[in-house]
Amino acid sequence: MLPSHFAEWTPRHYAPPPSVRWFSRLRAAYSRVLFRFLRRRYFVVGGVLVLTMVAGAMIPIIGVDLFRGEKVSQFWVHVWMPFGTSLNYTDEVVTEIAKRVRATLKKDEVISIVSTAGLLQTESEWHVRSDAGQVAVELVPKDRRTRSTDEIIEELRRALADVVGPKSIEFFQTAGGLPVGKDIEARIMGEDFDELQTIAAYLESRLQGIEGIREIADDFSSSKREFRFEVDREAAAAYGLSARDIAYFLRAAVAGVEATTYREGTDEISVLVIFPERFRKNIELLTNIKFITPRGEAVPIARLVRMEEGMASPVIRHTDGKRTITVTADVDTDVLSLVDANRFVRDAFDEIAPLHPDCRLRLGGRFEEFTESFRSLTSLFLIGLFIIYCILGWQFGSFVLPVIIIFAIPFAFIGAIFGLLVIGEPFSITALYGMVALAGIAVNDSIVMMSFIKNARDRGVQRWLAVVRAGRIRLRPIILTSVTTAFGLLPMAVGLGGYSKDWGPLANTIVWGIIISTAGTLFVMPCLYTILDDIVNWFRRRLRGKAAEVE
Template sequence: MFAGDEISQFFVFVTMPEGTTLGETDRIIRQLEERASKLPKSDVKSIVTNTGMMQTESAWYLKPSVGQVTIELVDSKFRKRSVDSYIEELRERAADISGIKSIDFSEVMTGPPVGPPVEIKVRGDDYDKLLLIANEVKNALGKIDGVSDIKDDFDIGKKELRLKINEERAALYGLDIFQVASTVRTAFEGTVASKFRELDEEIDIIVKYKENSRSSFKDLENMKIATPFGQMVSLKDIAEYTIEPVYTAINRTDRIRAVTVIADVDKAITNSNEVNKKVMEEFADLGARYPGYSLKFGGEFSELSESMEGLWKLFILGVFLIYVILGGQFSSLMQPLIILYTIPFAFIGAIAGLLIINSPFSLNTMYGIVALAGIVVNDALVLISFLNNARQEGYGRWRSIILAGSVRLRPIILTSVTTIFGLLPMAVGLGGKSETWGPLAATIVGGLFFSTVFTLFIIPCLIAGVDDFRLFFGAKSLKPRPHLDEIEEGK
């Protein structure tokens, strides 16, 4: 989305199954550290590990089942390989470490924070179907070259014991769900029976079963419940229990349950836009196969689409304001259109500039294109302004065009050349290439060069064509009349 300069650092985030002890997580982190130490020593500056803590862009996690490894490399000018190549090497080295729930490699990038390259939200009501569709999406992503670190945000927590009260049988003993639940709660968690005061401090006196009476499932089954009739009934006679995993969180998008699938993309092979389009095509019939379920695409793809839409609106507004200002300046509706005609040629030059430096289209280059709309009109503005002044002084139709082209040639070229050569070192990377500002500069340089050539050669032709059109419809101001050049020649 944003072209950014490479930062010589990357992270490895490790998530173990829920309930893993800190010691076991530390053992895995040490194995990963040992794999990282096998990277070229001349290129690695430091390796830092943290067990029980994971600092991602979205949140910090402090629990025994997480950990991270931070690898800092030497500066890019002192190594030949990219950060992505080290990530791929470490990913291959860590593939044989067992027991890990998920392992993610994250490169540090400049620019504002953005979402993951691929983020697909599976939305619906039933979690079983959501997980089924999410697995289909992950399988589809796994078949695309360049896609890695595929995972979802659905986490199963620790198992819990669930009691299901047989209401009819409990009613025979004069019991209801609240009475049974209160008794079980008191037995295992306890209830405050009184308070003990010591000086100014109050201490709760909690009454509950002894530990050896609440340590097994059999203790639960044989637990006695007092009925309103003065009888004692075993819990197993009025209830059943099951052991089931619990959800650590229920995530929603637009108030609808959702499971989010995320993945990383190797930009040397593909990009997030292409990956999302392939998934869209494969799941175009999702609504027919699973009624009530849908996919919502987010991450870089969504943010880029929203940003592009906003920039295009600003671009159109800017062009409109330029037209209004020029229309008021020249008291003409046609001449501002001739001036604005330079903008499409600037786009061609901008694309050519990006192709020359082999840079992809990004939001930074879009900023450059928006800026070009206000820069490239200057040359045509200077040319047409001089032409209008010449005609007001009495010069003829062709003479004014030739005079404007010859007299304003040097100022137009000098104005463009100074701007082009001022940005050229940044565009080609003299003294150090910037992935952030290089494409932006190349966009402006290419667009300005093409628009300057267009202004000098095409704008005069457009002016002559508009003159012919106006003469055809009988414009009096362009009909032959004595001009200064004709008087000087004695005509």
């Protein structure tokens, strides 16, 4: 840029080279087009506003996948056995699944297959249980195999469909970026487990018939048999006993109580006093055990408690103090958008909600991250916009010029949306980052343009001459600045050396945003300045007219 400025502002004593003559013709053509735009400035600015609204309306068309990222060449097969399954049997089933996985995959597709019984890792928690297991599969990079990871998983679904033993087999594929949970994560909250199970079953049945939704499951653990003892407080009081005394006795009978400890070398060993196993496994024998009261009487436990047999979940999850069952599912975003899938879950819950007024639904996972991230980025964008306005107002000493400069941001937004449409990528978190970055990049050329116009007007130059001269003088640096920035990001945008779904959309939004915002700065920004100047002159004439009437 410095040689360009030097050549622009110093006297010439030589014949200009062809490149300079070419740019002179470009500048002349720009001046002619700018004059035409200025004559139709109201139509030009109105058209830009319409294009901005059209670009916003195109977001649903290009699709929204906020956490779209590069798929990692690795996936897990999650195996859930019926509750209480022994670790040995779980290990047998997981080993059989690992054998089928190895037999299904081609030798040149897989790097390693690791099976684990008793451990199941998810994004939210690790399950260390005898009835859970997993098979971790690492594939070769995608450019070295003919099938995609999704195609391999679909074939494995068919191969594992007839495995005997598991309650469910789920596939989990990792993606680049932050862990954000499942595509659909519907938390059903309430107090009655029967109601929660009914709603969960209804949602799962509704999701089964939707194309693009798969891996439907819930986190409700199978119920186990339990015995509940309710203390007969009147009978206990008659024998001088409290509920605490009876609870302590039952705990000691079933779980044992530490009587003492002794040392053997450096080890400290606890001595546990507990009833024989035959008493603990037989509820009739347990309730007939005699309790020695403070009076020295031997009273069977059955006289002091009322026993009730029932079923209970081994794990009770809570959200905001409410019992919770979470229904999860994966969404094929090529078939169904994440927003539409979660909207369907909400509609399905609203259908059954009147029958269960004490239950409510909270959508989590990727959708929750979507809404929170969008809200946070919107807030940051508005704060940044306000800071930019304050700095520009302080620098220019005007409240109007910063508004004109900030108007370059809609130009960038139009270009960013157009860029996503051209490359066929959905609106994602990285594209949103690019748009936020454009808010700072796009105003640079506008600042230079407005600064030249303001300085010329301060020197008394007529409005039209100041606008056209500013455009002509700043044409070369504005183009050079935009071209160098765009070309610097071009390899990432077009994927030279490999396209990244993580950073490609960010580069594309910036490149296209800069191109369109540059055109807006050169042609639309002068129109907007003259329109605001028309408005200011109109108010001045009105004020002068009123002042003349008063005189």
